[in-house]
Amino acid sequence: MAGANERSFIMIKPDGVQRGIVGDVIRRFEQKGYKLVGLKMIQAPRALLESHYEEHKGKKFFEPLLTYVGSGPCVAMVWEGLNVISVGRKMLGATDPSKAEPGTIRGDFSIVTGRNICHGSDSETAAKREIDLWFRPEEVANWAHTAERWIY
Ligand code: RTP
Ligand code: MG
Numbered sequence: 001m002a003g004a005n006e007r008s009f010i011m012i013k014p015d016g017v018q019r020g021i022v023g024d025v026i027r028r029f030e031q032k033g034y035k036l037v038g039l040k041m042i043q044a045p046r047a048l049l050e051s052h053y054e055e056h057k058g059k060k061f062f063e064p065l066l067t068y069v070g071s072g073p074c075v076a077m078v079w080e081g082l083n084v085i086s087v088g089r090k091m092l093g094a095t096d097p098s099k100a101e102p103g104t105i106r107g108d109f110s111i112v113t114g115r116n117i118c119h120g121s122d123s124e125t126a127a128k129r130e131i132d133l134w135f136r137p138e139e140v141a142n143w144a145h146t147a148e149r150w151i152y
Contacts, residue, residue, distance in 0.1 A: 009127055052134075
């Protein structure tokens with residue numbers, strides 16, 4: 001869904017989990033103003049990763065990529081908000097961390113493409129496909145901000 005309710009699949013790969021960057025990634029998306037609507041930790045089975053990365057099947061980095069992302073638990077998330085797909089990709093930074101700008105997640109925390117911390121959907125079609133692949137419908141929350149102040 002485009003517009004204010006656009007959703008993107010953002011995932012912290014095993015290196016991000018191992019290095020304790022989970023909180024920082026979540027903080028950046030929250031501070032930007034996006035809404036967290038799906039979150040779980042999962043060590044992805046090979047079949048799930050083959051499907052997730054099907055566009056890269058046959059490329060020389062395909063097997064190392066599956067080994068890397070399948071090596072430990074990932075944090076899979078769905079974030080919602082205006083242009084979250086394209087803005088989320090900007091927040092992640094370039095695929096190759098040596099080209100990623102400082103201030104981006106990859107630019108601030110990583111050095112090589114094969115350990116680049118995070119994934120972000122690259123189009124509306126990919127976002128829908130990836131969200132449906134990683135989350136059951138009931139695992140994605142449809143919630144809205146309320147007028148409640150919450151602090152007593
Ligand atoms: P992602 O899908 O993870 O958000 O990354 P991306 O769109 O920026 O990059 P993509 O081309 O989709 O590549 C997916 C992931 O594969 C690894 N990769 N390694 N060694 C290489 O040449 C190479 N190229 C890509 C990276 O982990 C990349 O994020
Ligand atoms: Mg990609």
